[in-house]
Amino acid sequence: MSGAVRAAVRHGLIGVLTLATILLAPAHVPSARASTAAVPPPPAKAVVTWAASADRMGEAAGDRSYRLIVRTSVGGTGLRVRVSNAFGEGPLVIGSAYAGLRESGARLRPGSNRKLRFDGAGSVTLAPGEIRYSDPLPGRVAPMSDLAVSLYVRETAGPATGHGMALATSYATSGDRTAQERDEAYTERLGSWFHLDAVTVDADHGxxxxxxxxxxxxxxxxxxxxxxxxxxxxxxxxxxxxxxxxxxxxxxxxxxxxxxxxxxxxxxxxxxxxxxxxxxxxxxxxxxxxxxxxxxxxxxxxxxxxxxxxxxxxxxxxxxxxxxxxxxxxxxxxxxxxxxxxxxxxxxxxxxxxxxxxxxxxxxxxxxxxxxxxxxxxxxxxxxxxxxxxxxxxxxxxxxxxxxxxxxxxxxxxxxx
CATH class of the missing domain: 3.40.50.1110 (SGNH hydrolase)
Known part of the structure; x- marks a missing residue:
């Protein structure tokens, strides 16, 4: 894999024509130790329904919205997302976050996109190394659902935290487009997940x-x-x-x-x-x-x-x-x-x-x-x-x-x- 292609994987800047090419080889990239901030205790009754282990990615970019597509396993209520700045060297400001059900591509099922909050606030700042859970969303999420988690990264610096080889297409755009359910703004295709490392639910039937x-x-x-x-x-x-x-x-x-x-x-x-x-x-x-x-x-x-x-x-x-x-x-x-x-x-x-x-x-x-x-x-x-x-x-x-x-x-x- 060339240096230019490897850099593209690390930044997640994968276009329509380059996605298949970039995914022709594993993204074996040098890593660095994460910051040592403690992982928060998991919420009571929560069960992980999706996760992707975090690593050090390329240089982070601010004023950028990510629409990250993930597949649930177990269903349940009280959906939470876990956002991560584990490998960051500066604060990560998530200006807004939403979770909805994907209809196709970056388009969401109408009426499904709901705002996520963190300790009641609509935005959250993560210190280097910090990991945070969102507050739970009301309602039920079915197993084997295509969930779209939209994160607006308002400010960040240094390396991004993410998962390089998603083998799933996600999307990005400039500005805050997290609340939008339509897909016109999300013109960039990504082969990586950024700043999201787990989704949990209060699982059905224990x-x-x-x-x-x-x-x-x-x-x-x-x-x-x-x-x-x-x-x-x-x-x-x-x-x-x-x-x-x-x-x-x-x-x-x-x-x-x-x-x-x-x-x-x-x-x-x-x-x-x-x-x-x-x-x-x-x-x-x-x-x-x-x-x-x-x-x-x-x-x-x-x-x-x-x-x-x-x-x-x-x-x-x-x-x-x-x-x-x-x-x-x-x-x-x-x-x-x-x-x-x-x-x-x-x-x-x-x-x-x-x-x-x-x-x-x-x-x-x-x-x-x-x-x-x-x-x-x-x-x-x-x-x-x-x-x-x-x-x-x-x-x-x-x-x-x-x-x-x-x-x-x-x-x-x-x-x-």
Whole structure:
């Protein structure tokens, strides 16, 4: 990816003709540590219905409206949005914010756009590192809804906080157009989300949520843009259709290029665990599926060091009262960074995940997607062509392999569907 294109991804300035081109490669961009302001406690009874882990983006722009399109998982009342200046180096002033239902493109369903408030005020200023929840909106939001969150950034400086690889089209324009339900002003198309990292509801029937902690495969790279075909999206549809499951919310905490142990493309999983996973409301289970980027980076990562990182994630999640489902690392032979040494580490790590008993349940993605003719390679039917990332069919096969019972957070959960 060229420097100019990478800059466009970081700014989210993706035009109609350039969107597909820019999304031809993962947005692996250097990250920086977020400011250390505390994450606010989640609202009582709230459950996360959508999330996208925050990272450092390009230089922020003021006097700008974003119309951010996200898909809910669990339905409920009292919708709130969580806005973030986690990576900001100066104040972020959100002059107005609205939430409505998307009809098509940037156009909203008439009468659905409602003003969001923060402690009763129509605007909010976030200090560097600060994260804030809006007040709840009255009314009910259905599961699997296309929600449009419109934020007017009046003033900001330095790097923006956002999620680089949305694989969903959002929109932007100059000035404050947040209250408008029509789409004429929103002429810029974006491939990233800005300043929004979670949406919550007071969930129907006491439902809970699972957070999928991962890298580009969980982030959805190579799934079809604007179709919600990441494997966590398929999982959300399975959970929504299940009469028995009480876990209905799915929060995607995948970041392309992410590692368990080291910063690089975003903070490490260990470094972002509290903000991106443990602070989200209503979570019952953490789904841990990371490690391939640590293994293929050729930085001396061993099975012992990687599994020690896993153990810390499990221990911290257990301390927060959550269960952890661990998934095996998928094959990647044919990818440019594959070698026999890394393959040996992958095999040892997967054996530890399967047999150590540290995680509360295991989903064996390795066995689901590997070729029966070469267990070090993806099954061609599931391979998008780069030999690391699954295609839409592979994403669905992964989600179909997850035991819904295991997500119920029973330490003795059955691994059969």
């Amino acid at each position: 439902a809970g949520a699972v957070v999928t902690l991962g890298d580009s495969i969980t982030d959805g790279w190579q799934s079809t843009t604007d179709k919600n075909l990441r494997w966590p999206d398929f999982l959300a549809r399975r959970l929504g259709a299940s009469a028995d499951s009480t876990v209905k919310g799915v929060a995607n905490a995948g970041i392309s290029g992410n590692k368990v142990l080291a910063d690089g493309a975003a903070q490490s999983a260990l470094g972002r665990l509290d903000r991106d996973v443990l602070s989200l409301p209503g979570v019952r289970t953490v789904f841990l599926f990371e490690g391939v980027n640590d293994i293929k980076a050729h930085t001396g990562v061993t099975a012992a060091s990687l599994t020690a990182g896993y153990r810390e994630i499990v221990d911290r999640s257990h301390a927060a009262g959550l269960c952890v489902v661990g998934a095996t690392v998928m094959p990647f032979k044919g990818w440019s960074e594959w070698d026999a040494e890394g393959e040996a580490v992958r095999a040892e790590v997967n054996e530890w995940i399967r047999t150590s008993g540290v995680v509360d349940a295991v989903v064996d993605f390795d066995k689901v997607v590997r070729s029966p003719y070469d267990a070090e390679r993806l099954l061609p039917t599931f391979d998008n062509g780069d030999h690391l990332h699954p295609n839409d069919k592979g994403m669905q096969a992964m989600a179909d392999a997850v035991s819904l019972k295991a997500l119920e957070c029973g330490r003795e959960a059955s691994l059969t569907r």
